[in-house]
Amino acid sequence: MDSQRNILFIALALVSFLLFQQWQVAKNPTPQPVEQSQSSSTLPAPSLADELDPISAQQASAKTITVTTDVLTLSIDTVGGDVIEAELNQYGAELDSKDPFVLLQDDAGHQYIAQSGLVGPQGIDLSSTNRPHYTVSADTFTLADGKDELRIPMTYTANGLQYTKTYIMKRGSYALDVEYDVTNKSGTNATFGMYAHLRHNLTDSGGSITMPTYLGGAYSTEDTRYKKYSFEDMQDRNLSINLANGEGWAAIIQHYFASAWIPRNEPGTNLYTRVIGNLGDIGIRMPNKTIADGDNAQFKATLWVGPKLQDQMAAVAPNLDLVVDYGWLWFIAKPLHWLLSTIHGFVGNWGLAIMLLTFVVRGAMYPLTKAQYTSMAKMRMLQPKLQAMRERIGDDRQRMSQEMMELYKKEKVNPLGGCLPLVLQMPIFIALYWALMESVELRHSPFFGWIHDLSAQDPYYILPLLMGASMFMIQKMSPTTVTDPMQQKIMTFMPVMFTFFFLFFPSGLVLYWLVSNIVTLIQQTLIYRSLEKKGLHTK
Numbered sequence: 001m002d003s004q005r006n007i008l009f010i011a012l013a014l015v016s017f018l019l020f021q022q023w024q025v026a027k028n029p030t031p032q033p034v035e036q037s038q039s040s041s042t043l044p045a046p047s048l049a050d051e052l053d054p055i056s057a058q059q060a061s062a063k064t065i066t067v068t069t070d071v072l073t074l075s076i077d078t079v080g081g082d083v084i085e086a087e088l089n090q091y092g093a094e095l096d097s098k099d100p101f102v103l104l105q106d107d108a109g110h111q112y113i114a115q116s117g118l119v120g121p122q123g124i125d126l127s128s129t130n131r132p133h134y135t136v137s138a139d140t141f142t143l144a145d146g147k148d149e150l151r152i153p154m155t156y157t158a159n160g161l162q163y164t165k166t167y168i169m170k171r172g173s174y175a176l177d178v179e180y181d182v183t184n185k186s187g188t189n190a191t192f193g194m195y196a197h198l199r200h201n202l203t204d205s206g207g208s209i210t211m212p213t214y215l216g217g218a219y220s221t222e223d224t225r226y227k228k229y230s231f232e233d234m235q236d237r238n239l240s241i242n243l244a245n246g247e248g249w250a251a252i253i254q255h256y257f258a259s260a261w262i263p264r265n266e267p268g269t270n271l272y273t274r275v276i277g278n279l280g281d282i283g284i285r286m287p288n289k290t291i292a293d294g295d296n297a298q299f300k301a302t303l304w305v306g307p308k309l310q311d312q313m314a315a316v317a318p319n320l321d322l323v324v325d326y327g328w329l330w331f332i333a334k335p336l337h338w339l340l341s342t343i344h345g346f347v348g349n350w351g352l353a354i355m356l357l358t359f360v361v362r363g364a365m366y367p368l369t370k371a372q373y374t375s376m377a378k379m380r381m382l383q384p385k386l387q388a389m390r391e392r393i394g395d396d397r398q399r400m401s402q403e404m405m406e407l408y409k410k411e412k413v414n415p416l417g418g419c420l421p422l423v424l425q426m427p428i429f430i431a432l433y434w435a436l437m438e439s440v441e442l443r444h445s446p447f448f449g450w451i452h453d454l455s456a457q458d459p460y461y462i463l464p465l466l467m468g469a470s471m472f473m474i475q476k477m478s479p480t481t482v483t484d485p486m487q488q489k490i491m492t493f494m495p496v497m498f499t500f501f502f503l504f505f506p507s508g509l510v511l512y513w514l515v516s517n518i519v520t521l522i523q524q525t526l527i528y529r530s531l532e533k534k535g536l537h538t539k
Contacts, residue, residue: 066141071089073087078134103259113199132163135155152167175303179298199280214325253323262316271284308440336357354512450462451507458503464499
Protein backbone atom coordinates (compact mmCIF):
# COMPACT_ATOMS: atom_id res chain seq x y z
CA MET A 1 0.00 0.00 0.00
CA ASP A 2 1.61 3.34 -1.05
CA SER A 3 1.10 6.68 0.65
CA GLN A 4 -1.55 7.90 -1.80
CA ARG A 5 -3.66 4.85 -1.09
CA ASN A 6 -3.09 5.69 2.58
CA ILE A 7 -4.63 9.11 2.00
CA LEU A 8 -7.65 7.46 0.38
CA PHE A 9 -7.93 5.12 3.36
CA ILE A 10 -7.81 8.06 5.77
CA ALA A 11 -10.50 9.89 3.79
CA LEU A 12 -12.85 6.93 3.77
CA ALA A 13 -12.23 6.29 7.47
CA LEU A 14 -12.85 9.94 8.34
CA VAL A 15 -16.06 10.19 6.35
CA SER A 16 -17.30 6.90 7.79
CA PHE A 17 -16.45 8.07 11.29
CA LEU A 18 -18.29 11.39 10.86
CA LEU A 19 -21.38 9.67 9.45
CA PHE A 20 -21.34 7.08 12.24
CA GLN A 21 -21.07 9.62 15.05
CA GLN A 22 -23.89 11.73 13.56
CA TRP A 23 -26.04 8.61 13.43
CA GLN A 24 -25.16 7.90 17.07
CA VAL A 25 -26.30 11.35 18.10
CA ALA A 26 -29.52 11.14 16.11
CA LYS A 27 -30.42 7.60 17.11
CA ASN A 28 -29.29 6.51 20.55
CA PRO A 29 -30.33 3.01 21.53
CA THR A 30 -33.19 3.00 23.94
CA PRO A 31 -32.29 1.41 27.28
CA GLN A 32 -34.65 -1.24 28.52
CA PRO A 33 -36.65 -0.39 31.65
CA VAL A 34 -35.03 -1.65 34.81
CA GLU A 35 -37.09 -3.45 37.38
CA GLN A 36 -36.89 -2.12 40.91
CA SER A 37 -35.37 -4.47 43.45
CA GLN A 38 -36.02 -4.42 47.17
CA SER A 39 -33.17 -3.94 49.59
CA SER A 40 -33.17 -5.98 52.76
CA SER A 41 -32.76 -2.82 54.83
CA THR A 42 -34.65 -0.17 52.85
CA LEU A 43 -37.79 -0.23 50.76
CA PRO A 44 -37.53 1.38 47.32
CA ALA A 45 -38.82 4.93 47.08
CA PRO A 46 -42.12 5.36 45.24
CA SER A 47 -41.92 6.67 41.69
CA LEU A 48 -42.68 10.37 41.60
CA ALA A 49 -44.79 9.87 38.47
CA ASP A 50 -47.45 8.32 40.71
CA GLU A 51 -47.37 11.11 43.30
CA LEU A 52 -46.95 14.59 41.87
CA ASP A 53 -49.98 16.12 40.16
CA PRO A 54 -49.12 16.28 36.44
CA ILE A 55 -52.03 18.49 35.38
CA SER A 56 -50.11 21.75 35.31
CA ALA A 57 -46.48 22.09 34.34
CA GLN A 58 -46.34 25.77 35.27
CA GLN A 59 -46.86 27.43 38.63
CA ALA A 60 -47.76 30.89 39.80
CA SER A 61 -44.75 32.66 41.25
CA ALA A 62 -44.92 34.96 44.25
CA LYS A 63 -41.45 36.38 43.78
CA THR A 64 -37.91 35.32 43.03
CA ILE A 65 -34.70 35.91 44.91
CA THR A 66 -31.26 36.37 43.35
CA VAL A 67 -28.23 34.54 44.65
CA THR A 68 -24.74 35.46 43.39
CA THR A 69 -21.36 33.82 43.89
CA ASP A 70 -18.15 34.26 41.93
CA VAL A 71 -19.23 31.63 39.36
CA LEU A 72 -23.04 31.49 39.51
CA THR A 73 -26.03 33.79 39.59
CA LEU A 74 -29.24 31.95 40.44
CA SER A 75 -32.88 32.97 40.44
CA ILE A 76 -34.87 30.96 42.98
CA ASP A 77 -38.67 30.99 43.07
CA THR A 78 -40.04 31.40 46.58
CA VAL A 79 -42.98 29.21 45.53
CA GLY A 80 -41.55 25.71 45.88
CA GLY A 81 -37.97 26.97 46.13
CA ASP A 82 -37.00 25.88 42.59
CA VAL A 83 -34.00 27.18 40.65
CA ILE A 84 -35.60 28.78 37.61
CA GLU A 85 -32.54 30.50 36.17
CA ALA A 86 -28.80 29.91 36.34
CA GLU A 87 -26.23 32.24 34.79
CA LEU A 88 -22.60 31.15 34.51
CA ASN A 89 -20.71 34.30 35.38
CA GLN A 90 -17.37 33.21 33.92
CA TYR A 91 -18.76 32.04 30.56
CA GLY A 92 -20.06 34.48 27.97
CA ALA A 93 -23.28 33.88 26.07
CA GLU A 94 -21.44 34.56 22.81
CA LEU A 95 -17.89 35.43 21.85
CA ASP A 96 -16.95 38.84 23.29
CA SER A 97 -20.41 39.14 24.85
CA LYS A 98 -20.76 40.90 28.20
CA ASP A 99 -23.85 38.82 28.94
CA PRO A 100 -23.23 35.56 30.84
CA PHE A 101 -24.23 32.19 29.46
CA VAL A 102 -27.67 31.18 30.76
CA LEU A 103 -27.98 27.44 31.41
CA LEU A 104 -31.27 27.20 33.33
CA GLN A 105 -34.17 29.44 32.34
CA ASP A 106 -37.94 29.66 32.59
CA ASP A 107 -39.20 31.51 29.53
CA ALA A 108 -42.46 31.28 27.64
CA GLY A 109 -40.91 29.31 24.79
CA HIS A 110 -38.24 27.42 26.69
CA GLN A 111 -38.23 25.85 30.14
CA TYR A 112 -35.18 24.27 31.74
CA ILE A 113 -35.33 24.38 35.53
CA ALA A 114 -34.21 22.44 38.60
CA GLN A 115 -37.12 21.51 40.88
CA SER A 116 -37.10 19.89 44.31
CA GLY A 117 -39.63 19.28 47.03
CA LEU A 118 -41.15 16.95 49.63
CA VAL A 119 -43.81 14.36 48.74
CA GLY A 120 -45.45 11.49 50.57
CA PRO A 121 -48.43 11.23 52.95
CA GLN A 122 -47.67 14.58 54.58
CA GLY A 123 -45.80 16.08 51.61
CA ILE A 124 -46.06 19.78 50.86
CA ASP A 125 -45.28 19.58 47.11
CA LEU A 126 -47.92 17.11 45.95
CA SER A 127 -49.62 19.57 43.61
CA SER A 128 -47.90 21.73 41.03
CA THR A 129 -50.53 24.41 41.69
CA ASN A 130 -50.33 24.22 45.48
CA ARG A 131 -46.73 24.37 46.65
CA PRO A 132 -45.27 25.99 49.76
CA HIS A 133 -44.69 29.74 49.73
CA TYR A 134 -41.35 30.14 51.46
CA THR A 135 -40.32 33.14 53.49
CA VAL A 136 -36.84 34.58 53.02
CA SER A 137 -34.97 37.30 54.86
CA ALA A 138 -33.90 39.21 51.75
CA ASP A 139 -34.44 39.46 48.01
CA THR A 140 -30.75 39.19 47.13
CA PHE A 141 -27.88 37.16 48.57
CA THR A 142 -24.23 37.63 47.59
CA LEU A 143 -21.14 35.69 48.58
CA ALA A 144 -19.11 38.20 50.56
CA ASP A 145 -15.43 38.86 49.93
CA GLY A 146 -13.28 36.64 52.09
CA LYS A 147 -16.09 34.14 52.60
CA ASP A 148 -16.08 30.64 51.08
CA GLU A 149 -19.72 29.66 51.74
CA LEU A 150 -23.12 31.23 51.27
CA ARG A 151 -26.28 29.82 52.89
CA ILE A 152 -29.78 30.83 51.77
CA PRO A 153 -32.44 29.57 54.22
CA MET A 154 -36.10 29.56 53.19
CA THR A 155 -38.75 28.79 55.82
CA TYR A 156 -42.33 27.51 55.77
CA THR A 157 -44.72 26.36 58.52
CA ALA A 158 -47.93 24.34 58.14
CA ASN A 159 -49.95 21.97 60.35
CA GLY A 160 -47.43 22.04 63.17
CA LEU A 161 -44.49 21.19 60.88
CA GLN A 162 -41.59 23.62 60.43
CA TYR A 163 -39.65 23.39 57.15
CA THR A 164 -36.35 25.05 56.31
CA LYS A 165 -35.07 24.62 52.76
CA THR A 166 -31.47 25.80 52.55
CA TYR A 167 -29.28 26.32 49.49
CA ILE A 168 -25.58 26.02 50.32
CA MET A 169 -23.17 27.47 47.76
CA LYS A 170 -19.38 27.59 47.86
CA ARG A 171 -16.79 29.81 46.23
CA GLY A 172 -15.56 28.55 42.88
CA SER A 173 -18.02 25.64 42.86
CA TYR A 174 -20.81 24.78 40.45
CA ALA A 175 -22.16 22.20 42.91
CA LEU A 176 -24.70 23.41 45.45
CA ASP A 177 -26.33 21.46 48.25
CA VAL A 178 -30.05 21.60 48.90
CA GLU A 179 -31.04 20.67 52.46
CA TYR A 180 -34.46 20.22 54.02
CA ASP A 181 -34.61 20.44 57.82
CA VAL A 182 -38.02 19.46 59.17
CA THR A 183 -39.17 19.75 62.80
CA ASN A 184 -42.37 17.95 63.75
CA LYS A 185 -44.57 19.67 66.36
CA SER A 186 -47.84 18.43 64.93
CA GLY A 187 -48.71 16.01 67.73
CA THR A 188 -48.50 12.98 65.42
CA ASN A 189 -46.06 11.21 63.11
CA ALA A 190 -45.28 12.75 59.72
CA THR A 191 -44.00 10.83 56.69
CA PHE A 192 -42.50 12.18 53.48
CA GLY A 193 -39.46 12.00 51.21
CA MET A 194 -37.51 14.34 48.97
CA TYR A 195 -37.56 14.49 45.17
CA ALA A 196 -35.36 16.51 42.82
CA HIS A 197 -35.61 16.61 39.05
CA LEU A 198 -34.60 18.59 36.01
CA ARG A 199 -37.38 19.75 33.69
CA HIS A 200 -36.70 20.51 30.03
CA ASN A 201 -38.66 21.03 26.85
CA LEU A 202 -38.70 17.91 24.69
CA THR A 203 -36.53 19.21 21.88
CA ASP A 204 -34.41 17.52 19.26
CA SER A 205 -30.68 17.04 19.67
CA GLY A 206 -28.61 19.57 17.78
CA GLY A 207 -25.36 19.40 15.90
CA SER A 208 -24.11 18.71 12.39
CA ILE A 209 -22.03 16.07 10.66
CA THR A 210 -18.82 17.94 11.47
CA MET A 211 -19.83 18.96 15.00
CA PRO A 212 -22.37 16.51 16.42
CA THR A 213 -23.75 17.48 19.80
CA TYR A 214 -26.17 15.77 22.17
CA LEU A 215 -28.95 17.45 24.12
CA GLY A 216 -30.89 15.14 26.40
CA GLY A 217 -30.90 13.09 29.56
CA ALA A 218 -28.22 10.89 31.08
CA TYR A 219 -27.88 8.90 34.27
CA SER A 220 -25.55 6.76 36.36
CA THR A 221 -26.28 3.85 38.68
CA GLU A 222 -24.32 1.24 40.63
CA ASP A 223 -24.48 -1.08 37.62
CA THR A 224 -24.30 1.47 34.77
CA ARG A 225 -21.51 4.03 35.02
CA TYR A 226 -22.94 6.29 32.33
CA LYS A 227 -25.91 6.03 30.00
CA LYS A 228 -27.72 8.50 27.78
CA TYR A 229 -31.50 8.63 27.95
CA SER A 230 -32.75 10.96 25.23
CA PHE A 231 -35.95 12.97 25.17
CA GLU A 232 -37.23 10.48 22.61
CA ASP A 233 -36.50 7.66 25.09
CA MET A 234 -38.46 9.54 27.76
CA GLN A 235 -41.44 9.78 25.45
CA ASP A 236 -41.25 6.05 24.68
CA ARG A 237 -41.25 4.89 28.32
CA ASN A 238 -40.71 6.15 31.84
CA LEU A 239 -37.37 5.22 33.34
CA SER A 240 -37.53 3.72 36.82
CA ILE A 241 -34.38 2.37 38.48
CA ASN A 242 -33.84 1.59 42.15
CA LEU A 243 -30.46 2.72 43.47
CA ALA A 244 -29.99 0.07 46.11
CA ASN A 245 -26.89 1.76 47.55
CA GLY A 246 -28.04 5.28 46.83
CA GLU A 247 -25.18 5.91 44.41
CA GLY A 248 -25.91 7.52 41.07
CA TRP A 249 -27.19 10.71 39.47
CA ALA A 250 -29.67 12.04 36.90
CA ALA A 251 -28.63 14.73 34.43
CA ILE A 252 -29.42 16.75 31.35
CA ILE A 253 -26.38 17.35 29.20
CA GLN A 254 -25.53 19.48 26.20
CA HIS A 255 -22.40 20.64 24.41
CA TYR A 256 -19.95 21.94 27.04
CA PHE A 257 -22.53 22.21 29.88
CA ALA A 258 -24.55 19.96 32.17
CA SER A 259 -26.91 19.92 35.14
CA ALA A 260 -27.38 16.97 37.47
CA TRP A 261 -29.11 15.94 40.69
CA ILE A 262 -27.13 13.67 43.03
CA PRO A 263 -28.65 11.93 46.07
CA ARG A 264 -26.51 11.82 49.19
CA ASN A 265 -26.17 8.32 50.66
CA GLU A 266 -29.86 7.42 50.46
CA PRO A 267 -30.20 3.67 49.74
CA GLY A 268 -33.36 2.84 47.85
CA THR A 269 -33.49 6.12 45.92
CA ASN A 270 -35.58 5.88 42.75
CA LEU A 271 -34.16 7.31 39.53
CA TYR A 272 -37.01 8.22 37.19
CA THR A 273 -38.20 10.07 34.11
CA ARG A 274 -41.67 11.23 33.17
CA VAL A 275 -43.29 13.35 30.46
CA ILE A 276 -45.86 16.11 31.02
CA GLY A 277 -47.10 17.52 27.73
CA ASN A 278 -44.06 18.87 25.92
CA LEU A 279 -41.87 18.76 29.03
CA GLY A 280 -39.67 15.96 30.28
CA ASP A 281 -38.47 15.36 33.85
CA ILE A 282 -35.43 13.31 34.87
CA GLY A 283 -34.55 13.06 38.52
CA ILE A 284 -34.36 11.22 41.83
CA ARG A 285 -36.93 10.35 44.49
CA MET A 286 -35.45 9.47 47.87
CA PRO A 287 -37.12 7.11 50.34
CA ASN A 288 -39.71 8.31 52.84
CA LYS A 289 -38.75 9.12 56.40
CA THR A 290 -41.16 9.06 59.31
CA ILE A 291 -40.62 11.83 61.86
CA ALA A 292 -42.09 11.28 65.31
CA ASP A 293 -43.75 14.15 67.14
CA GLY A 294 -41.08 16.33 68.70
CA ASP A 295 -38.29 15.02 66.45
CA ASN A 296 -36.61 16.44 63.37
CA ALA A 297 -35.05 15.03 60.21
CA GLN A 298 -32.92 16.19 57.30
CA PHE A 299 -33.10 15.49 53.55
CA LYS A 300 -30.22 16.44 51.26
CA ALA A 301 -29.27 16.38 47.59
CA THR A 302 -26.63 18.10 45.45
CA LEU A 303 -27.28 20.04 42.27
CA TRP A 304 -24.54 20.52 39.69
CA VAL A 305 -25.23 23.34 37.26
CA GLY A 306 -22.32 24.47 35.13
CA PRO A 307 -19.63 23.61 32.57
CA LYS A 308 -18.25 20.11 32.02
CA LEU A 309 -15.16 20.49 34.20
CA GLN A 310 -13.94 16.94 34.65
CA ASP A 311 -11.86 17.30 37.81
CA GLN A 312 -14.57 19.17 39.69
CA MET A 313 -17.35 16.85 38.53
CA ALA A 314 -15.40 13.74 39.52
CA ALA A 315 -14.99 15.21 43.01
CA VAL A 316 -18.75 15.86 43.32
CA ALA A 317 -20.00 12.37 42.43
CA PRO A 318 -18.60 9.10 41.04
CA ASN A 319 -18.75 8.97 37.23
CA LEU A 320 -20.24 12.46 36.90
CA ASP A 321 -17.20 13.44 34.83
CA LEU A 322 -18.30 10.88 32.21
CA VAL A 323 -20.79 13.42 30.86
CA VAL A 324 -17.69 14.60 28.99
CA ASP A 325 -18.39 11.92 26.41
CA TYR A 326 -15.25 10.72 24.61
CA GLY A 327 -17.02 7.77 23.01
CA TRP A 328 -15.57 4.28 22.87
CA LEU A 329 -11.99 5.59 22.65
CA TRP A 330 -12.22 7.35 26.02
CA PHE A 331 -9.18 5.47 27.31
CA ILE A 332 -7.08 7.30 24.68
CA ALA A 333 -8.97 10.61 24.63
CA LYS A 334 -8.85 11.18 28.38
CA PRO A 335 -5.02 11.00 28.64
CA LEU A 336 -4.78 13.24 25.56
CA HIS A 337 -7.02 15.82 27.24
CA TRP A 338 -4.90 15.61 30.38
CA LEU A 339 -1.75 16.13 28.32
CA LEU A 340 -3.34 19.07 26.47
CA SER A 341 -4.33 20.69 29.78
CA THR A 342 -0.85 20.10 31.21
CA ILE A 343 0.80 21.75 28.20
CA HIS A 344 -1.64 24.66 28.45
CA GLY A 345 -0.59 25.12 32.06
CA PHE A 346 2.91 25.96 30.82
CA VAL A 347 2.18 27.96 27.64
CA GLY A 348 -1.12 29.68 28.57
CA ASN A 349 -2.60 29.50 25.05
CA TRP A 350 -4.85 26.66 23.93
CA GLY A 351 -3.91 27.03 20.25
CA LEU A 352 -0.22 26.79 21.08
CA ALA A 353 -1.01 23.85 23.37
CA ILE A 354 -2.72 22.06 20.46
CA MET A 355 0.35 22.64 18.29
CA LEU A 356 2.72 21.29 20.92
CA LEU A 357 0.42 18.34 21.57
CA THR A 358 0.53 17.56 17.85
CA PHE A 359 4.33 17.51 17.91
CA VAL A 360 4.29 15.22 20.96
CA VAL A 361 1.77 12.80 19.42
CA ARG A 362 3.42 12.70 16.00
CA GLY A 363 6.82 12.40 17.63
CA ALA A 364 5.64 9.41 19.63
CA MET A 365 4.32 7.84 16.43
CA TYR A 366 7.52 8.50 14.47
CA PRO A 367 8.72 4.87 14.67
CA LEU A 368 5.42 3.78 13.12
CA THR A 369 5.71 6.44 10.42
CA LYS A 370 9.27 5.41 9.60
CA ALA A 371 8.27 1.75 9.47
CA GLN A 372 5.42 2.67 7.12
CA TYR A 373 7.62 4.53 4.62
CA THR A 374 10.39 1.91 4.83
CA SER A 375 7.91 -0.85 4.06
CA MET A 376 6.52 1.17 1.14
CA ALA A 377 10.02 1.70 -0.28
CA LYS A 378 10.82 -2.02 -0.07
CA MET A 379 7.54 -2.90 -1.73
CA ARG A 380 8.33 -0.53 -4.61
CA MET A 381 11.73 -2.19 -5.06
CA LEU A 382 9.97 -5.53 -5.45
CA GLN A 383 7.54 -4.30 -8.11
CA PRO A 384 9.73 -5.38 -11.09
CA LYS A 385 10.15 -8.89 -9.62
CA LEU A 386 6.42 -9.12 -8.88
CA GLN A 387 5.56 -8.03 -12.42
CA ALA A 388 7.93 -10.62 -13.90
CA MET A 389 6.38 -13.23 -11.63
CA ARG A 390 2.87 -12.38 -12.88
CA GLU A 391 3.98 -12.68 -16.49
CA ARG A 392 5.69 -16.01 -15.83
CA ILE A 393 2.94 -17.65 -13.74
CA GLY A 394 -0.13 -16.24 -15.51
CA ASP A 395 -3.55 -16.91 -13.97
CA ASP A 396 -2.47 -19.53 -11.43
CA ARG A 397 -3.50 -17.56 -8.33
CA GLN A 398 -2.53 -20.21 -5.79
CA ARG A 399 1.00 -20.55 -7.17
CA MET A 400 1.30 -16.78 -7.49
CA SER A 401 0.34 -16.34 -3.84
CA GLN A 402 2.82 -18.98 -2.68
CA GLU A 403 5.73 -17.51 -4.64
CA MET A 404 4.87 -13.95 -3.51
CA MET A 405 5.01 -15.03 0.12
CA GLU A 406 8.34 -16.74 -0.47
CA LEU A 407 9.67 -13.56 -2.09
CA TYR A 408 8.45 -11.43 0.83
CA LYS A 409 10.10 -13.84 3.27
CA LYS A 410 13.36 -13.88 1.33
CA GLU A 411 13.51 -10.07 1.05
CA LYS A 412 12.27 -9.59 4.66
CA VAL A 413 9.33 -7.47 3.57
CA ASN A 414 5.99 -7.28 5.34
CA PRO A 415 3.27 -6.53 2.74
CA LEU A 416 1.11 -5.04 5.49
CA GLY A 417 3.92 -2.94 6.91
CA GLY A 418 2.69 0.21 5.15
CA CYS A 419 -0.90 -0.28 6.25
CA LEU A 420 -0.60 -1.39 9.88
CA PRO A 421 1.02 1.82 11.20
CA LEU A 422 -1.77 3.83 9.60
CA VAL A 423 -4.44 1.63 11.19
CA LEU A 424 -2.80 2.18 14.58
CA GLN A 425 -2.75 5.96 14.04
CA MET A 426 -6.46 6.32 13.21
CA PRO A 427 -7.76 5.63 16.76
CA ILE A 428 -5.41 8.34 18.05
CA PHE A 429 -6.80 10.86 15.57
CA ILE A 430 -10.42 9.95 16.43
CA ALA A 431 -9.69 10.10 20.18
CA LEU A 432 -8.02 13.49 19.80
CA TYR A 433 -11.00 14.66 17.74
CA TRP A 434 -13.30 13.90 20.68
CA ALA A 435 -10.87 15.32 23.23
CA LEU A 436 -10.91 18.66 21.41
CA MET A 437 -14.65 18.52 20.67
CA GLU A 438 -15.60 17.95 24.32
CA SER A 439 -13.17 20.43 25.91
CA VAL A 440 -15.16 23.32 27.33
CA GLU A 441 -11.79 24.99 27.92
CA LEU A 442 -11.56 25.66 24.17
CA ARG A 443 -14.91 27.47 24.09
CA HIS A 444 -14.28 31.12 23.13
CA SER A 445 -10.53 30.59 23.59
CA PRO A 446 -8.44 32.67 21.17
CA PHE A 447 -5.33 31.55 19.32
CA PHE A 448 -3.87 34.58 17.57
CA GLY A 449 -4.73 36.98 14.76
CA TRP A 450 -8.10 36.22 13.23
CA ILE A 451 -8.75 33.07 15.32
CA HIS A 452 -10.74 34.37 18.27
CA ASP A 453 -12.53 31.12 19.12
CA LEU A 454 -10.90 27.71 18.74
CA SER A 455 -14.27 25.99 19.17
CA ALA A 456 -15.75 27.77 16.12
CA GLN A 457 -14.92 27.45 12.44
CA ASP A 458 -12.30 29.72 10.90
CA PRO A 459 -14.26 32.84 9.83
CA TYR A 460 -12.01 33.40 6.80
CA TYR A 461 -11.31 29.70 6.04
CA ILE A 462 -7.57 30.34 6.08
CA LEU A 463 -6.67 27.31 8.19
CA PRO A 464 -8.75 24.87 6.07
CA LEU A 465 -7.18 26.22 2.88
CA LEU A 466 -3.69 25.87 4.35
CA MET A 467 -4.58 22.36 5.46
CA GLY A 468 -5.72 21.49 1.93
CA ALA A 469 -2.52 22.94 0.45
CA SER A 470 -0.38 20.93 2.88
CA MET A 471 -2.28 17.78 2.00
CA PHE A 472 -1.74 18.47 -1.70
CA MET A 473 2.02 18.86 -1.05
CA ILE A 474 2.09 15.53 0.81
CA GLN A 475 0.35 13.90 -2.12
CA LYS A 476 2.82 15.38 -4.62
CA MET A 477 5.83 14.33 -2.55
CA SER A 478 4.55 10.79 -2.16
CA PRO A 479 5.62 8.39 -4.93
CA THR A 480 2.89 6.21 -6.36
CA THR A 481 2.44 3.09 -8.40
CA VAL A 482 -1.20 3.87 -9.14
CA THR A 483 -1.84 3.65 -12.86
CA ASP A 484 -5.62 3.33 -12.94
CA PRO A 485 -7.08 6.63 -14.28
CA MET A 486 -10.08 6.50 -11.94
CA GLN A 487 -7.89 6.07 -8.85
CA GLN A 488 -5.65 8.90 -10.04
CA LYS A 489 -8.67 11.21 -10.35
CA ILE A 490 -9.87 10.23 -6.88
CA MET A 491 -6.45 10.94 -5.38
CA THR A 492 -6.27 14.32 -7.12
CA PHE A 493 -9.71 15.24 -5.79
CA MET A 494 -8.98 14.08 -2.23
CA PRO A 495 -7.37 17.32 -0.93
CA VAL A 496 -10.33 19.27 -2.30
CA MET A 497 -12.80 17.00 -0.50
CA PHE A 498 -10.87 17.24 2.76
CA THR A 499 -10.69 21.02 2.47
CA PHE A 500 -14.47 21.19 2.02
CA PHE A 501 -15.05 19.07 5.14
CA PHE A 502 -12.65 21.13 7.22
CA LEU A 503 -14.29 24.41 6.26
CA PHE A 504 -16.91 23.67 8.90
CA PHE A 505 -14.69 22.04 11.54
CA PRO A 506 -13.79 23.92 14.74
CA SER A 507 -10.58 25.82 14.09
CA GLY A 508 -8.84 23.96 16.93
CA LEU A 509 -9.29 20.68 15.07
CA VAL A 510 -8.20 22.19 11.76
CA LEU A 511 -5.13 23.59 13.49
CA TYR A 512 -4.24 20.12 14.76
CA TRP A 513 -4.60 18.58 11.28
CA LEU A 514 -2.60 21.40 9.63
CA VAL A 515 0.27 21.08 12.08
CA SER A 516 0.09 17.30 11.74
CA ASN A 517 0.45 17.66 7.95
CA ILE A 518 3.43 19.97 8.39
CA VAL A 519 5.06 17.45 10.70
CA THR A 520 4.32 14.74 8.13
CA LEU A 521 6.06 16.76 5.42
CA ILE A 522 9.12 17.21 7.64
CA GLN A 523 9.18 13.54 8.67
CA GLN A 524 8.58 12.40 5.10
CA THR A 525 11.55 14.44 3.83
CA LEU A 526 13.90 13.19 6.55
CA ILE A 527 12.83 9.53 6.16
CA TYR A 528 13.14 9.58 2.35
CA ARG A 529 16.65 11.05 2.56
CA SER A 530 17.63 8.37 5.06
CA LEU A 531 16.20 5.60 2.87
CA GLU A 532 17.93 6.89 -0.25
CA LYS A 533 21.26 6.80 1.58
CA LYS A 534 20.56 3.12 2.28
CA GLY A 535 19.86 2.46 -1.38
CA LEU A 536 16.07 2.21 -1.00
CA HIS A 537 14.57 4.25 -3.82
CA THR A 538 11.50 6.30 -2.98
CA LYS A 539 10.68 7.47 -6.50
